[in-house]
Amino acid sequence: MSLNTSSDRLRTAAGGIRWLLVPMGSIGTVYHVVQRSVGPMADLLIRLWLAKVFFVSGVLKIFDLSVAPYLSNVAYPVPWVEPLSPTYLGAAIQMVIPVLLALGLATRWAALYMLILVLVVQFNYLAIDINLYSAVLFGWFVICGAGPLSLDHLLARGLGDTALPFATILTRLADAITRYLKPYYQLLIRLWLGLALLAASTGVSIPTGLVQLLPEKSLAHFAPTPAIALVCAVLVAFGFVARPAALVLIMSVIGMHITGSDGPADVYFVMTLALIGLYGPGNLSLDKWILGVLPQINGMQIFPLEGAPRVVIVGAGFGGLACAAKLAKTPLQVTLIDRHNYHLFQPLLYQVATASLSPADIAATVRGLFCDHLNVQVLLGQVTGIDTAQQEVLIGKRRMPYDYLVLATGASHSYFGRDEWEPYAPGLKTIDDAVEIRRQILSAFERAESAEDPSERRGLLTFVIVGGGPTGVELAGDIAELVRHGMEKEFHHFDPASARVVLIQSAPRILPTFPETLSEKAKRSLEQLGVEVMLKSKVEHIDQEGVLINGKRLASHTVLWAAGVVASPAARWLNASADRSGRVKVEPDLSVTGLPNVFVIGDTALVNAWKGKPVPGLAPAAKQGGAYVARAIRRKLQGRPAQPPFAYRHMGSLATIGRKAAVASFNGVNMSGAPAWWLWGVIHVALLVGLRNRISVMFNWFWAYLTFKRGTRLITGDELPLEDGINTTVRTFDQS
Incomplete structure (x- = not known):
């Protein structure tokens, strides 16, 4: 037997052991997920429970004056201290300290006080088990401090580098106590x-x-x-x-x-x-x-990266993230490339455009999502082409080699060959698009306030949305809510509620992918908000003065495009066949014909995997495609048989109309009105990436829902043209 044969067998055996051990990392993954998700909440609940018990005790001591002297003599028998006067001081402190504990402010010192108090009671008054458990829990907070859901955690970094007396020393001391005494x-x-x-x-x-x-x-x-x-x-x-x-x-x-x-x-x-x-x-x-x-x-990387197969994923959308996450603990070199450093939750992008949410509420940094996975590299760059012969991705002048390539590059808005309309009717696909639309909408009101010509003001206060799909419907409903309720008494020369919101749809009904009954309910809901829905209407021309619809002119300074999409240039990069929208025609396993190691998913792919119909360009479809491709790559590397063809499982369709109505369809079960609206909100919050984003979105929605106020109504940009011919430079800072 040759030396090469022995080496090959050893490598094969090592690879088999490596693949056998990798699933064990799921145990550590579960531990980490539970600790990061449940741990902070449990830490907070424990603090609140302990604070509640001792706060109530302090209240009883202050207001039940008949037992205060008795407690002073019996509960805290300190011979050299006069019993009555310290009682009220101690009770007051016992009311303040629990508040600090509940807030997680000066947690270690508050817990230390309560620990001493509990031990005094335990050893000098009444020995009971609850005191023992309380002492153990207080001792934990003395040594470890409060968790992430606390003011201490929020202020720790700033206090550690401040000019406040002793702040740096105390911060370092606390870190040292945790590091050395916690075990x-x-x-x-x-x-x-x-x-x-x-x-x-x-x-x-x-x-x-x-x-x-x-x-x-x-x-x-x-x-x-x-x-x-x-x-x-x-x-x-x-x-x-x-x-x-x-x-x-x-x-x-x-x-x-x-x-x-x-x-x-x-x-x-x-x-x-x-x-x-x-x-x-x-x-x-x-x-x-x-x-x-x-x-x-423990979920740690147990495989060397050198020599491991290279997987390049282009696009950090839903599909790309799902694929990278499934491969994060696989013995592979995974490179995730995107032209942005964040993942964008596009279903809520329209709420950024209408000043309901901040861009930071629906975006999360890609590096932060994969910082714990050493085999995942995140690159910021613009892909310009693919060399399939050399198996390299072109990023400007740089070439990134790959063994497996996954294209999840998404789609952009399409003007059906009328690209000259784009400057006058922006689409909504990126954060930049949303911020620009927000600027146009809010600027229209500002310009209308100074406009003297009534016809000019009517044009400024007419908002036209082209396209009656989910994006167009949600955008029209949210703009209608903004003009009807969000700007009351803010303008003196006109009533914002007089603004017109017009939704143009070329088809016989809006939401054509929904059941007809839901389309009709959505139309009625929009009309109740004041939206003018124009069906069977064809847009013939768009310019800076408005739109031409079925031969009739509609003056509008704000036209928004939500009518169609076109896939990324992936088909051109691969020299592959595509449909009219630019989607790559892929095999049933989502690979490209003739390129078995190249996969295309999400809006970029055309595959008839939805009961014989093309898979829709939805987030669940992209996520399912990403997970499917990750499994396919793993099976190829393990030498296992190929999995069955990709089959899209439709989870349902949702669209919201304003603040209390929505439509939903799930496998034949149709919902509308307030129940569908609540379901829409719960699902969208759950699908957001990151706990901070979920909390922020819920808070903003709750605030806007109760007050009708939107906190991100900021006009960004350099110049705001006014009607008197003077360009006033407006320099605002988007703190959102």
Whole structure:
């Protein structure tokens, strides 16, 4: 047997082991996802619970004057302090400190005060299990501080680099305490719980001297079975599969609550176990040692990048992100290229154009999404071509080699051969488009305020939307809401509600992809908002003065295009066949004919995978295509049989009209009105990328819904032409 043959076999065996170990990273992925999503919320809930209990205690001490002296003498027996006067001071402090704890402001100091208070009560007044659990939880906040949902976390970076006295020293001290003491404190919690569970499971009574240090009464009746309690005690104490053991204990407590059995101090016990379940057993544990030996369990990269197959994904839209995410922990070199450094949630782009949302609310940086994945490289660049012979992507003068190529380059608006209309009727596909449309809409009102000619003012206050698909309908409805409710009493020479909003549709009905009944309901909803819906109307010409519709002139200074799209130049790059919209005709597995290692997904691809019909250009379709291609690449590399042809699963169609109406269709189930509007809002918030974006969008919607005010009505740009012929330079800063 030759040396080369042996080397090939070794590489094959190593590759097989590598592919076998990679799925184990899903365990670590679950841990990280839970810790990042549930952890901050659990941290906040624990702080709120502890703050509530001690705040109420402080209120009772202040307002129940009859027991205040008694509490001073019994609860806090400090011989050298006169009992009555410090009572009120202590009660007041006990009301302020919980507020700080709940806000997460000066959390360590607030928790330290409460820790001392609890220990004084435990050792000098009444030893009860709740005090022990409270002490453990307060000790956690003293050492680790508050989580991300706190003012401390928000201010930490600024305070660490400020001129405030002692701020830098205290910040560094807090970091050092967490870094050096957290592992030992996690070990202390595990041993504390383990010993208490061991005593409860074996029926051994805790010695009198340890009653004040280990919970006894709360665990006396705790035993899903003695064997399970004993096993969990050992696992927690040694930190071996500690997270699952903590979960079993938590579920046992919940089960006893459901069955009505007597349990321990349930809430405090669960909160203490949550520290182990969410943050792990710490560095001084068997789990940590095992992760050092098998880092793949923790989701860490366990494969060398050198020599790994190269996958290049062009486009950071829904399809590109879905594909990259599925390949993020696969032994591949993944390069994600986009001309923007952010991922844009296009379904809500129209709300940026109508000043409902800020661009930052619907965009997230691509690098931030993949910062934890070492095998994913993000490049900012404009792709200009593809050399399929050399298998290289052209980025200006740079060439990026690939073994597999995924094109998810999306689409742009199409004027059906009348590109000269574009300067007068901008489309809506990018943030720049949305900001420009917002500028035009808001500028029209400003110019109308100074216009003296009534006909000129009517032209400025006439807004025309060409195209009755979901984008056109939503855009028309939101503009109608803006002019009817968002600008009341702000202009003195005209009523903003007098503005005209005209929706032009060449087809017999709007929303042609929806059932006819929903199209009719959407039309009625738009008309109730004051939108003029013109059906079977053909746009013949557009210029700076307005539009020509069916031979009739409609004066308008703001014409918006939502009538059609054209795919990216991917077909030209690949020299592949395409349809009239420029979409690449792909094989059933989304690969390009004659190029089995090149895939096209999303709006750029034409494939009849929706019950024999072309897949629509929707976000779910792009995400499903990206996930399908990722699986196809993995199967090719693993030498497994090809998966079945791509089949699009239609999740439904949604469109909103104004502030309280929408239409929705899901596999034959039709909805309209307020229920569809709520469903539309929930789904769109859930699909946003990033917790910050979800919270921001919900807050902005809630504020605008109750007040009718929109917080991003900023006109950006250098010059605003006024009717007196003077160009007043307007330099505003878009802080959104």
